[in-house]
Amino acid sequence: MFSKILNYDVFNKSKTELMKYITTFKKVHIISGNPEVLYSGLYDDSLFKGCSKDNSLIIPDGIGVVIASKIVKEPVKEKIAGIEVMDEIIKSCEKEGKGIYLLGAKQEIIDECSIKLKIKYNKLKIVGSHNGYFDMNSCEDILQDIRVSKPYAIFVAMGCPRQERFINTYMSTLPASVYMGVGGSFDVIAGKVNRAPRWMIKLGLEWLYRVSKEPWRIKRLGVIPKLLLKVIYNKYIIRKEQNIS
Ligand code: UDP
Numbered sequence: 001m002f003s004k005i006l007n008y009d010v011f012n013k014s015k016t017e018l019m020k021y022i023t024t025f026k027k028v029h030i031i032s033g034n035p036e037v038l039y040s041g042l043y044d045d046s047l048f049k050g051c052s053k054d055n056s057l058i059i060p061d062g063i064g065v066v067i068a069s070k071i072v073k074e075p076v077k078e079k080i081a082g083i084e085v086m087d088e089i090i091k092s093c094e095k096e097g098k099g100i101y102l103l104g105a106k107q108e109i110i111d112e113c114s115i116k117l118k119i120k121y122n123k124l125k126i127v128g129s130h131n132g133y134f135d136m137n138s139c140e141d142i143l144q145d146i147r148v149s150k151p152y153a154i155f156v157a158m159g160c161p162r163q164e165r166f167i168n169t170y171m172s173t174l175p176a177s178v179y180m181g182v183g184g185s186f187d188v189i190a191g192k193v194n195r196a197p198r199w200m201i202k203l204g205l206e207w208l209y210r211v212s213k214e215p216w217r218i219k220r221l222g223v224i225p226k227l228l229l230k231v232i233y234n235k236y237i238i239r240k241e242q243n244i245s
Pocket residue numbers: 104105106131132133134157158159160162182183184185186187
């Protein structure tokens with residue numbers, strides 16, 4: 001069910017199987033395992049530990065991770081985009097009358113995002129929301145709001161590592177079942193940023209589209225080759241030295 005990529009266990013079945021698997025957890029932290037998150041975790045102990053908890057579930061979100069899984073000869077079945085998993089969870093929350101909490105992004109984005117979600121899923125219960133600009137060491141009011149509103153799922157859109165840090169720090173003290181860092185997804189849902197056209201997503205070129213729209217992202221792309229080199233190094237050099245096939 002998992003591919004071992006640089007000591008991370010990355011879910012390697014289909015999105016449909018993932019959705020079923022999520023429901024088997026009492027509490028789960030879903031991590032969009034894109035190259036940036038996995039690479040950062042190699043140099044950030046707390047991020048790595050957060051990815052390795054018993055109830056952490058890393059999904060292969062990004063073509064770089066799909067390629068990495070092929071290099072280690074444990075290919076994932078498909079790329080699973082975090083925003084699509086978020087959408088599936090929201091869809092089932094609407095169907096089952098479960099509440100969601102939105103945490104992150106700028107206030108006007110979160111307001112617009114809530115409106116758009118209510119239009120798409122008109123029975124959806126958004127039990128609370130808060131923008132992502134607050135002091136994480138002093139946010140008892142937000143934590144209390146989450147405890148009182150008792151969501152089933154919390155989506156945290158504050159970029160990595162901030163969103164992972166929030167979840168790792170507070171998950172055990174909160175009542176929700178599903179915790180997921182969703183990066184810039186609220187901006188996409190609000191309509192501020194578009195997702196790439198379907199054909200680009202299918203070809204694994206979503207990163208190219210994002211860079212064409214937000215050129216400052218080019219700096220962040222360097223992490224894909226860095227991650228792949230690290231995977232190759234681990235697979236063919238370190239393992240050979242240790243005589244592991
Ligand atoms: N953000 C936030 N608080 C912060 C910094 C960022 O809520 O202190 C939000 C920001 O407004 C944006 C999201 O986090 O909505 C970051 O998205 P980004 O595109 O960096 O994430 P990616 O999709 O690349 O992981």
